[in-house]
Amino acid sequence: MRDDRVVIAGSSGLIGSALTRSLQADGIEVTRLVRRPARSTDEVQWQPDTTDLDPGVLAGATAVVNLCGASIAHLPWTSTYRTTLAASRLQPTMRLAQAIHALAGDAPQFVSASAVGFYGNRPGETLTETSTAGDSFLAELSADWERAALAAGPGARVALLRTASVLHPQAVLKPLLLLTRAGVSGPLGGGEQVWPWISLDDEVRAIRHIIDHGLTGPVNLAGPVPASANDIGRDLARRLHRPFVLPAPAWALRLALGRDAAESLLLADATVTPQVLTDTGFAFVHDTAAEAIGAVLSR
Numbered sequence: 414m415r416d417d418r419v420v421i422a423g424s425s426g427l428i429g430s431a432l433t434r435s436l437q438a439d440g441i442e443v444t445r446l447v448r449r450p451a452r453s454t455d456e457v458q459w460q461p462d463t464t465d466l467d468p469g470v471l472a473g474a475t476a477v478v479n480l481c482g483a484s485i486a487h488l489p490w491t492s493t494y495r496t497t498l499a500a501s502r503l504q505p506t507m508r509l510a511q512a513i514h515a516l517a518g519d520a521p522q523f524v525s526a527s528a529v530g531f532y533g534n535r536p537g538e539t540l541t542e543t544s545t546a547g548d549s550f551l552a553e554l555s556a557d558w559e560r561a562a563l564a565a566g567p568g569a570r571v572a573l574l575r576t577a578s579v580l581h582p583q584a585v586l587k588p589l590l591l592l593t594r595a596g597v598s599g600p601l602g603g604g605e606q607v608w609p610w611i612s613l614d615d616e617v618r619a620i621r622h623i624i625d626h627g628l629t630g631p632v633n634l635a636g637p638v639p640a641s642a643n644d645i646g647r648d649l650a651r652r653l654h655r656p657f658v659l660p661a662p663a664w665a666l667r668l669a670l671g672r673d674a675a676e677s678l679l680l681a682d683a684t685v686t687p688q689v690l691t692d693t694g695f696a697f698v699h700d701t702a703a704e705a706i707g708a709v710l711s712r
Contacts, residue, residue: 418442419624420471420521422461422505423480427583428576431617432478444470461505468512474521476624477513479562481505482526485551486588490674499554502526506561513565522570524623525562529577529609529635529685531555536606536682542575542631542689551677559631572623577609577635577685579616580705586649593649599659602666604643606682609635612705614698619687622695635685640702642679648703652710 419436423429424445433443446459446466457470461481471477483501487494506525513520532540533547546556559573578585592598611619611634619634643657650657666675687695699705 418444418474420444420446420474420477421480422446422459422478422509423482423526426480427579427581427613428616428620429478429480431613432480432620435617435621444474446470461508462500464508466508466512468515471509471512471521472516472519476522476524477509478620478624479506479509479523479525482558485528485530485674485678486585488674489671490550495550499557502554502558503561506558507564510562510565510569513569517566518568520565520569522572522624522627522629523562523565524572524574524620525559527559527562527573527575527631528555529575529633529683530677530681531559531575531631532683532685534676534681534683538684540633540683540685542633549677549681550673570627570629572628573631574620574623575631575633575635575685576616577611577633579613580610580645580702581613581709584613585610586706586709589646589649590653593646593653593655593657596655597659598646598650598655598657599661600646600657601642601661602663602680604646604660605641606680607639607684608642608645609633609683609685610640610645610702610705611636612699612708614708615705618698619690619695622690622693626693628689628693630689632689633685633687634690635687636699636702636705637687637691637697638701639684645702645706648706652706 424433445456447456451458483497513523530551533549533552647657
């Protein structure tokens, strides 16, 4: 018999913290896997880079949510940091998959992070969960990340969270807010590239929807109405009463950030649609990027 419990790896990050609060507010028990010594009864120490996870930690849980991964916003992406980006995602995911595989038919649902970076730069396409992977560094890393989760076995119930950029001051909005408040924001590259986005509220609600409905396979966690880089930048500038006039050419972004980081984070054009979420009855709180930005700036 399963208990009403969710295990979270990566609970200290922005999404993990918000998910933990949301579950606990509804009386759902959360077990947090932490690297440091456990400080409370709801924590279990685990070093995923060196140690297998005892399957017993997961036994009986409703779901295991894997949100591990070093920040892609840490720049530049040196060869050393690329290794960190990969290892911080693949090692925890592989060890969680092994533990789930060991539980066989008694295993909880495995809800494992991925990213819309899976699709790469795809101007002019409408991308659903059935679309193929791109060929950028981030796309290849996301594909490897998903393969690591699917190693839980053909009988495992695995959902892959292809998450878009979270419109939050502690996420993608952080550098944009700094530039905007300083009065030096403007089009990035051409500025017309579509940026997949989602609000933190809807990110958490979507993860819970996936758990509640037992969804499996890839799920695009992206807002339903596409927005360009200029749409987001101009909305920030309008709300902060600042100009939006200083362009940053694509060549300058590649020079400053490195080609892979600039093209993956700022210049990629990808119209990602949340097909699985909408088909299963999920209703967004924030349908547009402007609504998401307005909500977090008003708090």
